[in-house]
Amino acid sequence: MDILVINSGSSSIKFKLFQMPEERLVAKGLIEHIGEAGSRFTDHYSGLKVILDKVDGVQAVGHRVVHGAEKFKKPVIVDTGVIRGIKKCCAIAPLHNPANLSGILACQRLLPGVKQVAVFDTAFHQSIPAHAYIYGLPYDYYQRQGIRKYGFHGTSHHYVALEASRILKKPLNKLKLITCHLGNGCSITAIDKGSSIDTSMGFTPLEGLVMGTRCGDIDPALVTYIMRKHKLDIKQMEAVLNKESGLKGVSGISNDMRRLEAKAKAGNKRAGLAIDIFI
Template identity: 50%
Template sequence: MWTLVLNCGSSSVKFALLDVQGGQVRLSGLAERLGSAGASARVEVDGARRVVDLAGGSYAEAFAVIAGALDELGVRAQVGAVGHRVVHGGERFSAPALITPEVLAEIRACVPLAPLHNPANIAGIEAAQAAFPDAAHVAVFDTAFHQSMPEVAFRYAVPGDWYRQHGVRRYGFHGTSHAFVAVRAADLLGRPLSELNLVTAHLGNGCSVCAVQGGRSVDTSMGLTPLEGLVMGTRSGDVDPGLHDYIARQAGLSLSEITAALNRESGLLGLSGLSNDMRELEEAAGRGHAGARLALDVFVHRLAKQMAGMAAAMGRVDGLVFTGGIGENSAWVRGAVLARLAVLGARVDEAANAAAVRGQSGVISAPGALAALVVNTNEELMIAQQTQTLLAEQKGVQA
């Protein structure tokens, strides 16, 4: 049985068709700019790529393209399960869930916690249920992995009623990625995951670090929303909460305008005044661009501090793990961070670090130093595995 994995954003649908047992990907692609005149879908079927225009730019059109590609492969009837990435599950979900009307209502209730993400996830679920009515649909939550955090890690020092009545607490995100790379890191180190304390760093346009103790999240850098924590592509990460009132008065901006700027105009883009793309910034810094150099230095400074903090949250660290588009491909970022983490016993192997790009996983630490690894994340495979595990468990219960 094939599993279709869907990651629906406000203007995009990322998709992949996987054989969970063999890890084979038959179909993958991205429908983007949905809702606009320039909508299109990039589709890869058995290695052959093509682009399809989506004249109406709707979710329904995107799913029609996916269904058509499945028909082309002759496997549409074999899609028994659809795994949906859902960003926010609040405190309600600590594991994947079969999507029922009640579960969908719970996901809808989390919209105030993720107003940019959950509505798109819901729209994708509804469109997929219409396109694949005979398949089992499962929600896999970004926040679920972090529900194991202790209260000392997830509570904010704010009035208690804010938490009890409004759910104001730290939830964390990128959970499927942190969980996946922790398992792979244990394999690469040849040690049981249950014995390891790992600091995992998911670094892409969105960035977060996580303290993974014995395979469980015990702390992470993102909080109530994905805005907290590290410097990211266009997100600020941590700022003084007093900034909102100050900028509102000084610049005459509304709270929503300030929040939008912190999400879309800040981070690497805001610091550099040039780009949110790490590759472009590294090239520009090499040419002497001052803004690019500042963005890189702030990114690394904040990342090293957060990774050291995660080590402190566990009391011991056995390995540092880099993943995501930046973590897997920027040898400069990894080397600069490990140099700052010499206090933890980290030291980079320059040759191994330089070689760990373009899909190459492996150990990049010098002999005798704290283990540091590059691990390629595969959130689609993790979602598919969790989807099939849930369905197998439910079959066992029903039997």
């Protein structure tokens, strides 16, 4: 059985085609810089169309989906209800869930009748205890609106923990680990005996470390202060925090660490500062 695995990230698409149950890798590929200036891929759909036009014999598709809130705690077969749930979470994962959904909808068009499975990044972090996921806000916000820390990159953190166990030759249920996911989006997770007990990302993927285009942790009062000073509306402020900050915002150059390292070596101080903040 040939299974296509798709990871539609915030600025990239990765795919691999596996022959199962042998776990034999048949094909793989990567598209980067989606939606960035100079890229021929204006959105995720255009990239996925190229990929799916070239891959033959797909019998099932697995999708990484970033946000499943508390609704999705394990992988699910995609149907109209699952699509509605993913759409509902787009508001709290605006850089990712729309891209993940684009992959699902593209596959529906290009691979009609092929079963699809959604695997949620938030699912691994459902083991985080309440004292670690409840914010210091009125508890009613959690009860009525589900405002809490969810955490992301769960599939990555789970895999890294399994690999650490294998390499260290120690059972996962005997280990205490700190796992790191470092890319355009970044997070770290504390794992005790195979279960996530805390993580750096929160209600959305914006919280935590400085990232490619996201600010990470800042003083919450800065949001309203900047909005007042620069006369920004909510949509504009969200764009600043999610798309114009992080390495890109500090350096004024790019969210690509490769470019920043080259610029820093050439003497660009802001590129060097961005790298120092990240490290």
